[in-house]
Amino acid sequence: MASFATDVKNEIARLPRGEDCCARAELAALLRMGATITLGRDHTFGLEYQVENAAVARRTLVLLREVHAGLPAEVTVARNRRLRKKNSYAIAIPPSSSTTELLEELGFLQGGSLNIEGDAKVLRSACCRAAYLRGAFLGGGSVNRPEADYHLELVTGSYSFGKLLRTLMRRLDFPVGFVDRKESYVIYLKEGDAVVDFLAIIGAEEAVEAFEVARNVKEVREQVNRIVNCETANLQKAIDAAGRQLDDIQYIEEHLGLEALSKREQEAAQVRLENPESNLAELAALIHLSKPALAHRMKKLHDLAEMLRQKEE
Ligand SMILES: [Zn+2]
Incomplete structure (x- = not known):
């Protein structure tokens, strides 16, 4: 060649x-x-x-x-x-x-x-x-x-x-x-x-053209990489959040029992336990709730778990 x-x-x-x-x-x-x-x-x-x-x-x-x-x-x-x-x-x-x-x-x-x-x-x-x-x-x-x-x-x-x-x-x-x-x-x-x-x-016009084509390919590849990196970061964030919620719910279950929760909190805990890999928006859609409303319930579960953890110490 x-x-x-x-x-x-x-x-x-x-x-x-x-x-x-x-x-x-x-x-x-x-x-x-x-x-x-x-x-x-x-x-x-x-x-x-x-x-x-x-x-x-x-x-x-x-x-x-x-x-x-x-x-x-x-x-x-x-x-x-x-x-x-x-x-x-x-x-x-x-x-x-x-x-x-x-x-x-x-x-x-x-x-x-x-x-x-x-x-x-x-x-x-x-x-x-x-x-x-x-x-x-x-x-x-x-x-x-x-x-x-x-x-x-x-x-x-x-x-x-x-x-x-x-x-x-x-x-x-x-x-x-x-x-x-x-x-x-x-x-x-x-x-x-x-x-x-x-x-x-x-x-060398043909060579110049070859450089322009290659430069476009490079730019597109960089863009794709940026998008993929961004999506990966978001995905990781969602996984981390789900992991924290599962920890909270399990802690409550072991130290208090889920039946002690309000109906709304039970619903939130249940949907998270059944869908450990879904993000918050997906969970909210499953129980016909807005994302902020579900986020609010998750926050309450978290506060409760924290309270129980402090009591334990
Ligand atoms: Zn000359």
């Missing part, structure tokens, strides 16, 4: 790529999540990128072609022989002057040297931020399925890129957490609204 995160990636990998600036931003973030820059002769640079998800590999190739046509990208599939391990796709673009141009365009190189500090250049336009986050999710994102605890994360091996993502998400008002996990850096969201907003921003 594919994970929910894979479903989300498959969904957003099919989206139209958007404006040129946005395609560049998405590709930049995707590659920043895990691509390696290789060195060639004559100060040229190349690129290697390994991904597990076929849709993400395809998306990467499409974006590469759109951002910089004519790059000689090679894809090799590494079949994983181990059980349940997925294949992975290695995209390699050999070092060349046009690859170097691409890297300049994406902001990875500045004046011939590596720029690890950030992508201010590709993030100049507001429209690109969504595309950038989509790229980051495609490259290293994960999200729990909607029925589980809310959790969405972006994992990168680069501290400075992790910080950049955190800054960007903070600017978009996301309550983002940041943690160092075994040489990788995790930017995460833990609140339901934030997770759904993030998925909406990156264009």
